[in-house]
Amino acid sequence: MPLDRYGVLKGKAIDTRNGQGSSPHFQVKVSDDDLFRIAINVKSQVEPSTVLYYADEDFSHPILKDLVTLPFGFKELESQPGGMALDFIRGNLFDTARMKLLPHDLPGPDNDLNELFHKYVEKAISMETSEIYAFGQRWGPESKRDKYFGFKPGNGIHDIHMNQGNSEKWREDDGVWQDGGIIFHYPDENKWVAVFLAFQSQSFHTDDVTGHAIPEVIEKRVCIVAALVNPAGEEEKNATILNATPEPVVLDGWMLADINKMKISLQGTLNAGDTVKIPISEGEFKLPKEGGIITLLDDEGFKMDGVSYIEKEASKKGWTIVFSRA
Numbered sequence: 001m002p003l004d005r006y007g008v009l010k011g012k013a014i015d016t017r018n019g020q021g022s023s024p025h026f027q028v029k030v031s032d033d034d035l036f037r038i039a040i041n042v043k044s045q046v047e048p049s050t051v052l053y054y055a056d057e058d059f060s061h062p063i064l065k066d067l068v069t070l071p072f073g074f075k076e077l078e079s080q081p082g083g084m085a086l087d088f089i090r091g092n093l094f095d096t097a098r099m100k101l102l103p104h105d106l107p108g109p110d111n112d113l114n115e116l117f118h119k120y121v122e123k124a125i126s127m128e129t130s131e132i133y134a135f136g137q138r139w140g141p142e143s144k145r146d147k148y149f150g151f152k153p154g155n156g157i158h159d160i161h162m163n164q165g166n167s168e169k170w171r172e173d174d175g176v177w178q179d180g181g182i183i184f185h186y187p188d189e190n191k192w193v194a195v196f197l198a199f200q201s202q203s204f205h206t207d208d209v210t211g212h213a214i215p216e217v218i219e220k221r222v223c224i225v226a227a228l229v230n231p232a233g234e235e236e237k238n239a240t241i242l243n244a245t246p247e248p249v250v251l252d253g254w255m256l257a258d259i260n261k262m263k264i265s266l267q268g269t270l271n272a273g274d275t276v277k278i279p280i281s282e283g284e285f286k287l288p289k290e291g292g293i294i295t296l297l298d299d300e301g302f303k304m305d306g307v308s309y310i311e312k313e314a315s316k317k318g319w320t321i322v323f324s325r326a
Helices: 065-070 112-127 169-174
Strands: 004-019 026-032 033-040 053-056 073-074 100-102 131-142 154-158 181-186 193-196 223-229 236-241 255-257 263-265 275-280 292-297 303-310
Touching: 004 033, 004 112, 026 112, 026 131, 065 181, 100 193, 112 131, 112 181, 112 193, 181 292, 223 292, 223 303
Parallel strands: 033 154
Antiparallel strands: 004 026, 004 073, 004 131, 026 033, 053 100, 053 193, 131 154, 131 181, 181 193, 223 236, 236 275, 255 263, 255 292, 292 303
């Protein structure tokens, strides 16, 4: 079954412990009015054990405006689009192809996952106004003391990683819109940093209902390259897609999906190297000026590309947002 008590913990980081042992977790002590522990997997129990990670030191996404207004403490989230729940595949948080392998513990400075998290958490500890947001599964309160930091009652959040496309042993934990992650807010620098983790045994192609792994699909590099979400005058909202392949792509049956997974259908043929501007009329499909996401699905419903934008990018009337592929 999907995760029970999935949600986000918002608090102030105050202490850490490095991950050690056969199933190491980097531990973070967090305070709001109560004390919590965040347990972050830095090594997989399934071979190959080295964890995939992606760290974005200039993170921007529509969910940030909602995180800022959250009260401190744990908030349970519904596993559905349109809210604060995370989904690596459907939420357009980052490009999963950019994830890299990083061991949890290596000799030398600044070269493993323990040290990566230590860097971001120590900065959060030193900055009085900082906030940490941990997405995952809640446990507690427990009657016993916390085993790492000694506070009572024990309280915390774990599964701070992708929670779909699992190998057979953890297949029952699969679900959509229930992925884990860590986001740091450093207000003194007006900066957000996000770190996302996945296991090599997991699949980035999953069923839209169950979150179970499905067979890998042949890459069709059709990309969303731009969008006009705040038009001037009578101009219509639109999204521009590019066929980066050397062959024409038939778009019949393809769709664009918005932040709430409302869809519009595409049609026609997009020749090699060409772009096409998709007009988007006002209706159920939304490109709000407050921020949103756009996802491109092929004729079998597989995600081909996805982008997100925030209110700042959409604030200039008549300007087209260009999505970077860096």
